[in-house]
Amino acid sequence: MRLKRLFTSGAVAMALAVSCAAATVGTAHADESTLTWEPLTTTHWVGLYSMPDASSAKVPWADLRPGGDAVQYDCWKAGAYIGSAGDVWYHTWRAFYRLTGYTAYVYPAWTFAPYVDGAADFHNHTIPQCNF
Structure with a gap:
């Protein structure tokens, strides 16, 4: 016994x-108070990747459309370059699909900052560098 x-x-x-x-x-790495919602402000479609590298596996959600879709992220990290656009990636938690009105929890994912907002949040020091 x-x-x-x-x-x-x-x-x-x-x-x-x-x-x-x-x-x-x-x-x-974050709580709700540190997350930033950013509508896509470029003309690029934005993929959701498992690593900060476009050759990594995509997470199982559709790419985001320019002109209304949005992403939520907490920090940035240098990753793989895409052409001459740069190497800054956002650590992404959620994605909003405007056409369906659906918000998907996509964590952990990475989005290419120059395609999201021209990397404005990185350049303006609006979000911190990831510490992992």
Whole structure:
């Protein structure tokens, strides 16, 4: 009986530790107060990537359309260059699709800053550099 109780309490402790660790992974880099919504202000479609690199896998959401769609992000990071447009990427949490009115939780994703807003939030120091 004592061995069963020890095993059960150990399993509960392990489950609790795993769930606490999982809960902190999603919020380690930002909270709602640090997120910025930005409508797409360029003429480019914007993809949602798993890494700050256009050759990385895309997350399973449609590309965003210029002229109404928007993204929500918390920081920027230097990543892969796209042509001569630069190498700044936004760490993206949500995407808003204007035509459907749907907001998708896309974290973790990366969007190419020059295609989002011409990298204005980066150049104007509106958002911080990612610290991870």
